[in-house]
Amino acid sequence: MICLLVFLYSAGNAQDYKKYPDKDTTVNVQLNEVTIKGPLIGSDQRIKDFYMANKAATTEDVLSKLPEINMIRRGSYGVEPLIRTYNTGQINLLVDGMRIHGACTDKMDPASIYIEPKNLQGIHIQTTHGAVAGSTIGGTVDFKLREADCGCGKRVTGYVSSGYQSAARSLFETAGLNIGSSKWAIRSNITYRGAEDYRSGGGEIVPYSRYSKLNYGLSAKYIFATNWYTKADFIYDDGWNIGYPALPMDVGYAAARIAAVSIVKQKVNAKWSNSEYKLYANNVYHLMDDTHRDNLAIHMDMPGHSNTFGSYANATLQFDHDQNMQFRADISTTELTASMTMHQLNQPPMYMLTWPDNRSIQAGFGAIYNNRFDTLSSITISARLDQFVNYLTSRAGKDQLSVLQKSTDDISRTLKNISTEMAHHFSPRCEISVIAGYAERMPSSSELYGFYLFNAFDNYDYVGSTTLKKEQAYKADINMQYTVSKIHFSFTSFATKIDNYILGIHQPVFNAMTIGANGVKTYENIEFAYMAGMEAGVFYKAEHKFQFISTFKYNYGTDNNSEHLPLVAPFKNVTSIRKQLKHWAMQLDAESACAQYKVNKSSGETPTREFFIAHVRGGYFGSLSQKPFGIDCGIENIFDVAYKEHLDWGKVSRPGRNLYIQVSYSF
Amino acid sequence: MNRKRILLSALVLAVCSILVFGCKKSSNNVVAPSPTVGYIKIAEGYAAGAATKVEIYAVDSAFTGYNKLYIALFDSVNNTFVETAQVTLMPNMDMMSMSHSAPYENPASTSAVNKMFPCSVCFIMPSSGGTWTLAVTVQNLINSKNGVATITINVKDPSTARMFSFISPIDSGKYFVSFIPPVKPIVGINDFEVVVYKKHSMMMFPADSSLGISFIPTMPTMSHSSPNNVDPVHSGKGHYKGKVNFTMTGFWRLSTTFRSSMAVADSAHYFDITF
Numbered sequence: 001m002i003c004l005l006v007f008l009y010s011a012g013n014a015q016d017y018k019k020y021p022d023k024d025t026t027v028n029v030q031l032n033e034v035t036i037k038g039p040l041i042g043s044d045q046r047i048k049d050f051y052m053a054n055k056a057a058t059t060e061d062v063l064s065k066l067p068e069i070n071m072i073r074r075g076s077y078g079v080e081p082l083i084r085t086y087n088t089g090q091i092n093l094l095v096d097g098m099r100i101h102g103a104c105t106d107k108m109d110p111a112s113i114y115i116e117p118k119n120l121q122g123i124h125i126q127t128t129h130g131a132v133a134g135s136t137i138g139g140t141v142d143f144k145l146r147e148a149d150c151g152c153g154k155r156v157t158g159y160v161s162s163g164y165q166s167a168a169r170s171l172f173e174t175a176g177l178n179i180g181s182s183k184w185a186i187r188s189n190i191t192y193r194g195a196e197d198y199r200s201g202g203g204e205i206v207p208y209s210r211y212s213k214l215n216y217g218l219s220a221k222y223i224f225a226t227n228w229y230t231k232a233d234f235i236y237d238d239g240w241n242i243g244y245p246a247l248p249m250d251v252g253y254a255a256a257r258i259a260a261v262s263i264v265k266q267k268v269n270a271k272w273s274n275s276e277y278k279l280y281a282n283n284v285y286h287l288m289d290d291t292h293r294d295n296l297a298i299h300m301d302m303p304g305h306s307n308t309f310g311s312y313a314n315a316t317l318q319f320d321h322d323q324n325m326q327f328r329a330d331i332s333t334t335e336l337t338a339s340m341t342m343h344q345l346n347q348p349p350m351y352m353l354t355w356p357d358n359r360s361i362q363a364g365f366g367a368i369y370n371n372r373f374d375t376l377s378s379i380t381i382s383a384r385l386d387q388f389v390n391y392l393t394s395r396a397g398k399d400q401l402s403v404l405q406k407s408t409d410d411i412s413r414t415l416k417n418i419s420t421e422m423a424h425h426f427s428p429r430c431e432i433s434v435i436a437g438y439a440e441r442m443p444s445s446s447e448l449y450g451f452y453l454f455n456a457f458d459n460y461d462y463v464g465s466t467t468l469k470k471e472q473a474y475k476a477d478i479n480m481q482y483t484v485s486k487i488h489f490s491f492t493s494f495a496t497k498i499d500n501y502i503l504g505i506h507q508p509v510f511n512a513m514t515i516g517a518n519g520v521k522t523y524e525n526i527e528f529a530y531m532a533g534m535e536a537g538v539f540y541k542a543e544h545k546f547q548f549i550s551t552f553k554y555n556y557g558t559d560n561n562s563e564h565l566p567l568v569a570p571f572k573n574v575t576s577i578r579k580q581l582k583h584w585a586m587q588l589d590a591e592s593a594c595a596q597y598k599v600n601k602s603s604g605e606t607p608t609r610e611f612f613i614a615h616v617r618g619g620y621f622g623s624l625s626q627k628p629f630g631i632d633c634g635i636e637n638i639f640d641v642a643y644k645e646h647l648d649w650g651k652v653s654r655p656g657r658n659l660y661i662q663v664s665y666s667f
Numbered sequence: 668m669n670r671k672r673i674l675l676s677a678l679v680l681a682v683c684s685i686l687v688f689g690c691k692k693s694s695n696n697v698v699a700p701s702p703t704v705g706y707i708k709i710a711e712g713y714a715a716g717a718a719t720k721v722e723i724y725a726v727d728s729a730f731t732g733y734n735k736l737y738i739a740l741f742d743s744v745n746n747t748f749v750e751t752a753q754v755t756l757m758p759n760m761d762m763m764s765m766s767h768s769a770p771y772e773n774p775a776s777t778s779a780v781n782k783m784f785p786c787s788v789c790f791i792m793p794s795s796g797g798t799w800t801l802a803v804t805v806q807n808l809i810n811s812k813n814g815v816a817t818i819t820i821n822v823k824d825p826s827t828a829r830m831f832s833f834i835s836p837i838d839s840g841k842y843f844v845s846f847i848p849p850v851k852p853i854v855g856i857n858d859f860e861v862v863v864y865k866k867h868s869m870m871m872f873p874a875d876s877s878l879g880i881s882f883i884p885t886m887p888t889m890s891h892s893s894p895n896n897v898d899p900v901h902s903g904k905g906h907y908k909g910k911v912n913f914t915m916t917g918f919w920r921l922s923t924t925f926r927s928s929m930a931v932a933d934s935a936h937y938f939d940i941t942f
Contacts, residue, residue: 399854403912511892511894513891
């Protein structure tokens with residue numbers, strides 16, 4: 001595999017570049033110097049303003065506006081992104097191509113929390129295949145890190161931004177500095193966020209919803225020659241006293257250290273292009289904490305560690321004017337351990353491993369072949385092969401898991417992914433693409449090795465199964481784009497049948513470990529599950545002055561007994577109108593969702609009511625001493641509606657009326 | 668030149684590694700440790716007729732319950748281990764007004780195992796109620812002499828009970844049940860034994876294999892159990908072997924049920940383990 005990596009990099013280096021836009025169904029939301037492409041969003045900046053409206057927004061705020069993304073919310077912080085109805089185990093959540101595994105058994109720390117919008121170049125979402133990012137049935141969210149800027153003749157640039165939000169009396173302070181020359185550049189930034197318990201719609205304070213975090217980003221770049229450079233990225237993220245109102249525990253301390261070194265070569269010659277080689281490592285530490293909770297049944301310490309090392313190489317081979325092939329080879333290894341120690345008065349400590357010490361090693365190779373038959377039609381074929389080996393690394397881990405009477409031997413699985421996309425322009429205004437694919441995914445570490453992991457969603461303890469088969473998905477998507485004058489329509493519909501779908505199944509013979517839990521579920525492969533849905537968008541833009549964006553999404557899922565899958569978001573619409581003047585901008589947003597009655601009764605899921613909320617935003621963008629100066633302000637949830645979305649755990653109300661202001665100054 | 672240097676460096680590194688890691692052989696000149704290491708001597712006596720000194724060893728001091736004992740015999744002339752002998756036991760509790768014996772297991776063989784004779788006594792009460800003596804009859808097969816050592820043993824109640832008795836409503840028999848806990852409890856699967864004796868007379872407590880045993884391990888302070896436990900099954904001489912699964916460290920209680928011909932003979936007792 002290492003040879004393959006080296007080969008790909010050197011092949012890419014060997015020569016050149018000439019590239020067509022990917023014909024795969026990719027959504028790129030680039031937050032800075034925006035170029036957005038993909039069927040839903042189109043090939044322009046249609047939704048840039050929408051997403052960037054609020055400069056105080058977190059990465060999660062931005063994600064939550066994307067039609068493909070649904071968010072599981074357990075608190076103000078650590079909101080877990082899903083693609084459509086696919087859960088965390090079914091998607092890849094990457095940081096600049098790097099795999100990062102959270103250190104929390106309760107999924108309190110998705111990788112998205114380590115990325116501040118200021119570190120972010122763009123969000124790359126891929127829903128149809130995992131040829132590049134890794135075998136997946138649901139897709140990939142990749143947070144592209146912002147590189148240091150060699151500057152346009154300006155050696156030192158920087159910014160300072162400060163903001164306040166009323167709902168959680170929160171502060172958002174950020175500053176950054178970029179030093180660049182023609183050969184090298186260094187970019188650093190620091191962000192602090194601190195929030196108190198927020199006020200939900202109607203005025204009720206939501207206890208245990210506060211958080212504080214500090215994020216440093218450092219990026220350095222050295223240019224060897226035009227389009228040939230090396231870069232190093234480092235992210236240091238510390239969070240503390242993070243509340244999760246929907247969970248029985250909070251987080252005392254969470255730390256992530258993310259480091260990567262890359263060599264990038266673009267536009268080399270006519271044959272090879274876009275080669276990148278990256279070596280990365282990351283470490284996540286997560287310490288749950290219940291000392292701030294009242295009426296505690298039992299005090300617990302729950303630390304978790306995750307260590308990942310990996311490497312990948314990319315290169316694109318140009319066959320001729322109409323054909324190219326993109327290659328990817330990668331390896332990675334993740335080591336996980338998490339434990340729980342319960343403390344009871346006059347009792348010895350009760351200790352167990354919640355993730356018995358385990359390691360996962362992955363090696364994969366993928367390729368994407370693009371062929372543009374003529375100006376109207378094209379085909380894209382993507383394929384990937386992944387080999388996984390997962391094993392328990394300690395005697396204690398094996399001893400403990402043997403209680404479940406499942407194998408504690410090494411787990412080896414080979415994953416195959418293949419997808420084909422055909423696109424055709426039926427008229428200059430109308431393009432339709434059809435995608436069919438087969439995908440497999442590896443069961444997650446919690447699904448394999450989890451040991452009495454409490455799930456607050458259904459109030460069950462979950463136990464892993466080392467004999468789980470891989471999930472196998474048969475996927476079909478159809479996408480249509482239609483443009484009339486300044487109005488652009490897009491529509492995507494998708495359907496998937498997943499064989500060996502992994503679901504928690506209640507085991508009456510098992511005894512819940514968590515006090516008050518309903519029982520124990522083990523992860524099992526059920527025969528199959530269906531998922532389907534659609535995303536649609538209407539975009540209108542009259543130059544810069546007036547924009548209208550409205551997106552719709554709907555998801556549906558059932559298991560083999562025709563019972564609705566849990567955590568499926570209902571129909572939702574997000575609509576935004578923005579009017580821009582020379583120095584001023586005004587924006588109105590409306591978010592609404594239907595009630596969700598299609599619930600998974602066997603997990604105790606209950607229906608969620610419909611809601612409608614509206615936001616108003618304004619901005620002034622001028623200059624101060626001839627330097628850019630801006631004020632963003634607005635009122636979110638103007639009508640102070642008490643509402644929750646269906647994927648919000650614990651039926652905890654979302655923030656009520658929120659007045660915010662963010663002042664930014666650049667130099 | 669440069670390439671040579673790299674090659675040479677690699678060679679040096681390889682040689683150094685061999686020197687460092689290759690010389691890690693352990694020497695074989697270690698003196699074998701004494702067979703009594705790891706045990707404590709709980710009592711000793713002298714079997715006069717056999718010209719043999721008798722020392723009784725155990726992992727822990729004697730307690731109420733099933734005590735695994737190791738008897739070391741020494742030739743009183745040259746003080747060497749006597750490794751071939753017929754050893755038989757007879758425990759006795761002298762309570763002044765009366766006396767009784769206790770269940771026991773004689774050494775299985777006339778040959779010592781690692782120089783000592785493994786055997787057991789299930790002391791059914793502590794010494795606080797009288798005096799426990801263990802009569803060790805030694806037929807020394809080296810010098811062909813016989814003798815008896817009557818040794819007083821101080822038996823204490825353990826901090827966690829390791830034995831109980833019950834009277835079965837089915838056959839009105841009195842059963843003594845001892846617990847042999849896992850040697851080193853782990854979070855995982857643990858082997859344990861239950862040893863059952865039935866009282867026939869004040870002096871006879873033969874092993875019993877007639878009962879069916881089931882158990883449920885729970886953490887009383889947490890109100891939860893563990894899955895996939897294996898009920899003890901008779902494996903010989905009143906020993907029932909089972910497996911208990913601990914899902915975490917801490918205080919565990921194994922609540923037992925004894926059945927005689929499918930009817931419940933006792934379900935009121937338990938054994939505790941804390942680790």
